[in-house]
Structure formats: structure tokens, C-alpha cells
Amino acid sequence: MLIPCPYCGPRDSGEFTYRGDATVTRPDADNTNIEDWCGYVYSRTNPMGVHQDYWHHVQGCRLLLKVTRNTLTHEVSGAEIVGAWQNWQNSQSQSGAVNSQNKDGAA
Amino acid sequence: MRYNFLSLAANALSGNKHWAKAWRSPDPKPEYDAIIVGGGGHGLATAYYLAKNHGLTNIAVLEKGWLGGGNVGRNTTIVRSNYQMPANAQFYEHSMKLWEGLSQELNYNVMFSQRGILNLAHTPAQMDTHARRGNAMRMKGVDARLIGREEVAARVPGLDVTPNARFPIVGALLQERAGTARHDAVAWGYARGADMLGVDIIQNCEVTGFVFDENDRNKVVGVQTTRGKIGSKKVGVAVAGHTSHVMAMAGLTSLPIESHVLQAFVTEPIKPLLDTVVSFGAGHFYISQSDKGGLVFGGDPDLYNSYAQRGNLPMIEDVMSIAVALFPNASRLRLLRHWGGIMDMSMDGSPIITKTPKDGLYLNGGWCYGGFKATPASGWCFAHTIANDQPHEYNAAFTLDRFNRGTTIDEKGIGPFPGAH
Numbered sequence: 001m002l003i004p005c006p007y008c009g010p011r012d013s014g015e016f017t018y019r020g021d022a023t024v025t026r027p028d029a030d031n032t033n034i035e036d037w038c039g040y041v042y043s044r045t046n047p048m049g050v051h052q053d054y055w056h057h058v059q060g061c062r063l064l065l066k067v068t069r070n071t072l073t074h075e076v077s078g079a080e081i082v083g084a085w086q087n088w089q090n091s092q093s094q095s096g097a098v099n100s101q102n103k104d105g106a107a
Numbered sequence: 108m109r110y111n112f113l114s115l116a117a118n119a120l121s122g123n124k125h126w127a128k129a130w131r132s133p134d135p136k137p138e139y140d141a142i143i144v145g146g147g148g149h150g151l152a153t154a155y156y157l158a159k160n161h162g163l164t165n166i167a168v169l170e171k172g173w174l175g176g177g178n179v180g181r182n183t184t185i186v187r188s189n190y191q192m193p194a195n196a197q198f199y200e201h202s203m204k205l206w207e208g209l210s211q212e213l214n215y216n217v218m219f220s221q222r223g224i225l226n227l228a229h230t231p232a233q234m235d236t237h238a239r240r241g242n243a244m245r246m247k248g249v250d251a252r253l254i255g256r257e258e259v260a261a262r263v264p265g266l267d268v269t270p271n272a273r274f275p276i277v278g279a280l281l282q283e284r285a286g287t288a289r290h291d292a293v294a295w296g297y298a299r300g301a302d303m304l305g306v307d308i309i310q311n312c313e314v315t316g317f318v319f320d321e322n323d324r325n326k327v328v329g330v331q332t333t334r335g336k337i338g339s340k341k342v343g344v345a346v347a348g349h350t351s352h353v354m355a356m357a358g359l360t361s362l363p364i365e366s367h368v369l370q371a372f373v374t375e376p377i378k379p380l381l382d383t384v385v386s387f388g389a390g391h392f393y394i395s396q397s398d399k400g401g402l403v404f405g406g407d408p409d410l411y412n413s414y415a416q417r418g419n420l421p422m423i424e425d426v427m428s429i430a431v432a433l434f435p436n437a438s439r440l441r442l443l444r445h446w447g448g449i450m451d452m453s454m455d456g457s458p459i460i461t462k463t464p465k466d467g468l469y470l471n472g473g474w475c476y477g478g479f480k481a482t483p484a485s486g487w488c489f490a491h492t493i494a495n496d497q498p499h500e501y502n503a504a505f506t507l508d509r510f511n512r513g514t515t516i517d518e519k520g521i522g523p524f525p526g527a528h
Contacts, residue, residue, distance in 0.1 A: 001419050014420070044364065053411060
């Protein structure tokens with residue numbers, strides 16, 4: 001299974017640490033609703049199909065990626081950088097310098 | 108037809124032409140007293156105990172594929188009850204006691220072999236944590252012994268016990284009553300046992316939705332399937348890795364479960380090398396030798412959400428490296444078979460056997476990769492919960508809401524990271 005790192009290119013999944021479900025959003029620190037917090041920590045939709053995960057490229061550029069991946073077929077259809085370096089990815093795409101799509105990633 | 112010396116002799120003498128099918132393949136009836144969704148080990152065991160212990164025989168097991176084709180046919184066959192948390196120790200020991208009489212109970216040889224399990228320790232501190240767990244086990248009446256390096260070496264001749272080993276062995280926690288069983292036989296034994304009591308096992312029948320009472324949308328009255336609508340006021344779901352997928356159809360769309368892939372392996376058959384079960388203490392790895400001679404082993408899940416029933420190379424290499432570190436003489440063996448299953452990883456690593464917010468709907472899941480050993484007690488407790496609309500004392504703690512209430516049962520103490528359990 002190849003993860004298309006926007007900086008490094010398609011890399012074997014073994015170079016990454018899986019950081020879990022990217023479809024849940026941490027509540028604001030001043031949110032006092034216990035249900036919101038329990039939902040964030042414990043509740044998962046766990047879909048059989050297209051999903052979004054966080055993968056941390058620990059053996060490469062160490063960027064945190066949000067990857068769109070099918071949990072049934074392992075087909076990876078895209079990855080975007082999460083956090084401060086997101087703007088770098090956008091500027092690269094505009095100039096056509098980096099191809100962040102990987103259509104051969106199924107494994 | 109009961110299996111015994113007489114039926115064996117009679118059939119042998121008549122050319123083995125008159126063995127009866129082990130279970131029928133009936134068409135689904137329009138209505139049952141209870142439906143079990145999922146024809147794996149737990150679903151079949153539940154149906155058996157519903158009929159045997161509770162007299163509910165007008166019931167059906169619905170299996171989307173072929174019975175026993177899921178995780179019950181894909182595991183590494185280990186049976187043990189060496190858990191630390193009281194709720195787990197009690198539950199798995201109940202299961203162990205059921206295992207000890209299971210072949211007789213089912214009139215089917217499940218090949219339960221109480222060859223013991225050694226949890227290796229590689230540091231003195233690890234011996235202390237093993238002692239703690241062993242004492243917790245003994246307080247619950249479960250057998251446990253702490254042994255030193257010499258006894259480990261005597262029990263497991265192929266193990267690298269030299270000081271030069273990558274992770275030198277200091278000792279182990281031993282549960283002598285633990286062991287292995289033939290996984291397929293467990294599914295088939297429960298299927299045949301349930302069928303003999305009148306249970307309908309309906310294969311190639313996938314649930315596509317739930318039917319609720321028109322006047323009370325919270326009450327289950329049946330299921331929609333690929334073989335038509337089937338009515339029942341009691342529906343128990345036991346579908347392991349597909350729990351989220353099936354329960355979403357009933358409107359429970361967010362559960363404390365993630366589905367992950369776990370790979371397992373068998374080598375080519377060899378002469379007897381290992382007559383007990385060994386688990387590694389410096390990483391996640393467990394190994395035994397089947398009666399056919401292959402080494403059966405596994406390690407960590409691949410550690411990402413997956414429903415693919417197959418994994419990838421990085422984890423395969425990881426598991427092989429531990430196998431060879433423990434048993435250097437295994438390095439030349441060829442791997443004969445390798446497969447993956449879908450693990451329903453719960454948020455605390457412990458199971459869920461419970462009523463749900465919907466009347467008449469019961470859930471059995473969250474087994475992570477530890478469901479095989481639980482098969483008898485899981486079926487027994489789930490049957491009790493369904494028949495009485497109340498959990499038994501042994502599964503009372505395995506609720507769906509324990510996470511939000513702060514009463515998680517976390518053996519490893521690692522928190523809400525499903526893949527890590």
C-alpha cells in the first residue's frame with residue numbers, strides 16, 4: 001500500500017505511523033459539553049469504504065498527512081498536508097510542481 | 108445422528124455412504140422467536156445455548172457467506188483465561204470451563220488441547236508485572252505459575268534462551284490449562300449441535316436492513332435480507348469486524364469500535380518442535396504448532412482501519428523477524444499460508460455483550476483479536492442476555508456506554524487507541 005506523500009512522492013506505508021480517524025474534530029478547549037468530548041474520544045463511524053486517516057511520515061519528511069483511502073480495497077486516492085505546511089502544498093499544486101495524486105497505490 | 112463408536116463402526120462397515128449431513132440448509136421461515144445475525148463462532152454458539160439452555164429452538168442464524176468463513180476460521184486457535192481485570196478474568200475463566208467439556212457437550216471433537224501457554228518475560232520488571240497478573244488470576248480462582256528461565260528452556264527446547272538472544276529470556280507466566288483448539292471444528296460443532304436442537308442455519312443470507320414497529324420506531328420486529336424479510340422480536344448481532352456496518356443499518360451510526368486487519372501465518376508442516384503455546388514479551392507475537400505440523404503464529408495488527416481481509420508486507424516482515432529471533436531454527440521454513448481477518452477493535456480492548464437503545468436488538472462485538480477463546484462464554488452470555496432481556500453477571504460489565512461513563516476495562520492501560528489494544 002503506497003501513501004502519496006506530497007513532498008516525498010509515493011512511499012510504502014511502512015514509512016508512516018498511523019494516527020487514526022481524520023473525520024473527527026477535537027472540540028474547543030472551552031467546550032464543557034461532555035457528550036461532545038466523549039464523541040470525539042470514543043465514537044467512530046468506522047466506514048467500510050472511503051475513509052480519511054492521518055498518516056505521519058516519520059521515516060521521511062515527518063509531515064502529517066490526511067489521506068483519503070478506501071478501507072475495503074486499500075486504494076489510496078489522495079493525500080493532503082495537515083497544519084502549517086498546507087500552504088506549501090497549495091502553492092506547489094498551482095505551479096504544477098508536485099503531483100499529489102497516486103492512482104497506483106492499491107495494495 | 109450421534110457420533111459414537113457404534114455409528115463409526117456401522118458406517119465403516121457399509122462403505123461410509125450413510126453419514127448424515129452435519130446440518131440442514133432450510134429456507135428461511137417468515138418469522139422466528141429470535142434471529143442471530145452472523146454465522147461465525149459466536150453467532151452459532153449463541154444459537155446453540157439459546158436452544159440448549161433456554162429452550163428457544165424456533166430461531167435462525169443468518170450468515171451472509173458460508174458459516175465459519177469469517178474470523179472463526181482465520182484465528183491462531185489460542186485458548187487462555189489469563190486476564191488481569193476482574194471482569195475479564197471471570198468471563199474468560201467461565202469460557203475455559205466450557206471449553207473443558209465442549210467436545211462431550213457438542214458430541215463433536217473440537218480437539219481442545221490443554222498444552223499450556225507461556226507469556227515470556229525479558230526483564231526483572233516484566234517478571235514483576237507478570238506476577239501481578241498471575242496473582243490477579245489466582246484471586247479469581249484461575250491457575251497461574253511464574254517460572255524461571257530453566258523451566259522455560261526445558262518446556263520449549265527450540266527457544267533461544269542464550270544470553271546473546273536479542274531479548275534474553277528471564278522467565279514466564281504459565282497457565283497450564285490454556286492451549287489450542289481446532290477452530291473450524293468449533294464452528295462446525297456448534298452448528299451441528301444447534302441444528303440438532305432445531306435451529307435453522309441460513310447461509311448466503313445477508314442482512315440489508317432492520318425492520319421497526321410502525322407504532323414504535325424504537326422496537327425491532329425483524330430484518331430485511333437478500334433472501335427476503337424475516338420477522339422476529341429478538342435480533343442479536345454477532346458480526347465481529349462488520350459490527351459498525353450492520354449496526355448503522357439499525358440507526359446506531361457511531362460506536363466505540365474501529366475495524367482493523369490482523370494477519371496470521373502457517374508454515375510448512377514439520378516434525379514436532381513446539382508442544383505448548385508461547386507468547387513474546389518484548390513485542391506482540393504468539394506461536395504454537397498445529398497437529399498437522401505447521402507453526403501457527405501471528406503478531407500485531409497492521410494498525411490501520413481495514414475491511415480488506417488482507418494486510419501488507421511491513422507487518423509480515425515485522426512478525427517474521429520476531430519468529431526468527433525466538434526460534435532461530437525456523438528461519439529456513441517456508442510460509443505455507445497467510446491471511447487476514449477484520450478485527451472489531453474496541454476503545455478499551457474489551458468486549459461488548461449488551462442490550463442496545465433499541466428494544467429487542469442485542470449486540471455482541473468489540474472482540475479485538477481475542478474472540479476465539481471467548482466463543483463458548485460469549486455464546487452462553489449472549490444467549491442469556493437475549494432470552495432474559497438482561498445481561499448475565501458474567502457480561503454485565505461489557506456495556507456499550509461504559510466508555511462515556513468512565514468504567515472502561517483496559518487490560519493494557521493504553522487508552523482509546525483501538526489499533527493498540
